[in-house]
Amino acid sequence: MADAIEPARAKTAIPRNPGRHDLGMSATLLFPNREIVEKYYVPLVYTACRTCYSELEPQEIFRRAVEGEVNPAAMQRLISNVIESGHGSTIEHIVFTFAISGVSRTLSHQLVRHRAGVAFDQQSQRYVKFKGAAAMLPGTIADGDPALRERYEAQVDGALGLYGELLEAGVPGEDARFVFPNATRTNLVMTTNLRALIHMSGLRLCTMAQWEIRRLFQLVRHEVFTVSPFLGSFLAPKCVPLGYCDEFNNRDGHCPIRPHKDAVLGAWAEKHAAAKAAGRDLPAT
Ligand SMILES: Cc1cc2nc3c(=O)[nH]c(=O)nc-3n(C[C@H](O)[C@H](O)[C@H](O)COP(=O)(O)OP(=O)(O)OC[C@H]3O[C@@H](n4cnc5c(N)ncnc54)[C@H](O)[C@@H]3O)c2cc1C
Incomplete structure (x- = not known):
């Protein structure tokens, strides 16, 4: 008997943006404020990057950056290049602390799975007597x-x-x-360095992420944007810097933010075959 042909999976729409609903949760950037970010954060990361390539001592690089002796656009360019090249230790030197409130225990259980470069403190269900426990x-x-x-x-x-x-x-x-059901609301404080925040945002802003945690990271991104549009611009679904989607469940391409890697590799294979048929070889890199 011939193998049953698996029916093509119907293309579904991009999952509804949870940001349209008020979920009664909030994320507030407690530290740093805009002044600190503008004065110290970009210079700090710049100092970490520049120290690798300079004879100058880091304290002198930092002084020049803070005192306006380095072109801000040049600092941003270097930082962007380093981040895009994946040299992530340079952005572990700056941290962001958020107050997160009114999220469900369903969300918090997912959030605290992140281990590297992030610290959490969460409202205790042992010590707090919930007189007005609320639910999502x-x-x-x-x-x-x-x-x-x-x-x-x-x-x-x-x-x-x-x-x-x-x-x-x-x-x-x-x-x-x-x-208590999973819907019970809870509060946390989260401190994360920029490298971990970019990683978490990459996973949790993805349309494959669960709607509530996706909404949380939209709020987190908004908060970082408020103090630094430059640093906030690095918080994006992981497919954006990658250039393709690597999520198994998006092989049907229902999320259109970036093409799925199978489609990208398929296009490459076709191009390669066409070049070979024409007597040319595509370069290996
Ligand atoms: C869409 C989605 C669906 C999910 N579904 C499930 C599910 O069904 N069941 C489930 O249990 N979990 C699920 N998860 C959680 C997931 O498996 C991870 O536990 C979670 O996203 C934390 O991410 P991370 O492992 O990158 O950890 P992070 O702590 O954020 O780590 C950052 C990076 O550091 C490195 N790293 C950290 N710790 C180590 C280590 N010990 N050894 C080596 N390298 C390390 C890794 O490169 C890692 O990516 C899901 C997550 C997402 C986004």
């Missing part, structure tokens, strides 16, 4: 079947209500919290 309502449930939405809300409210009753009955918070 996903857009698909909010805008979906009203009867299902009602049941969802009753279920979540029921769990939060039971939590309160358990506390009143003397059950410690660390045990009562076992009834």
Whole structure:
């Protein structure tokens, strides 16, 4: 029997931008402010980059950069080149601290999976007695079947209500919290160096990322843009600097931000075959 032909996967639209919904969460850049970024951050990264190629001592490079003796455009050019070349240690010297509030535990569980170059502190469910615990309502449930939405809300409210009753009955918070749903909101402080922030943004701004964490990184990017459009410009879905999409689930090309790598390699193979047929060889690099 001939192999069954797998039906072509229907092209779907690019996932809806979660930014259109107010999710009741926020991300605020606590440190640094615009003045510090403008005065010190670009000079710091520039000093790290320049030290590699200069006979000058880093303190002199830094002094010149801070005191306006180096053309700002030249500093930015060097930094862009170094970042694009993947020399990431140079951007580990600057950090950003965010207050993140009102996100679900579903999100926070994903966020704290990032390990390198990032620190978190999160509201404790052992020590905080949640008198007014709140929960996230996903857009698909909010805008979906009203009867299902009602049941969802009753279920979540029921769990939060039971939590309160358990506390009143003397059950410690660390045990009562076992009834909390994934939707329960939480607060964190996150400090990350720029290298880790670019990496996390690359994964979490991707349309394959879960909508809530994608929205969080849109807010994070907005905050960095506010203090530095130059540094903020490096926060993008990973396909943007790569030039192609490497997500397995986008082989059908439903997300159009960049072509999938299979399409890029296919185009290369075709070009290579055509060149060979014409008696030419494409250069290997
Ligand atoms: C769309 C999406 C879907 C996901 N689905 C799932 C899922 O279904 N199940 C699941 O469990 N997780 C899932 N994850 C989480 C994912 O597997 C990672 O744990 C998470 O994104 C953290 O990223 P990272 O590993 O790059 O870690 P980071 O800490 O951000 O690390 C940054 C980089 O440092 C390097 N690095 C860090 N630690 C080490 C180490 N110990 N050894 C060597 N190199 C290291 C790596 O190059 C790494 O990429 C998903 C993530 C995304 C974005």
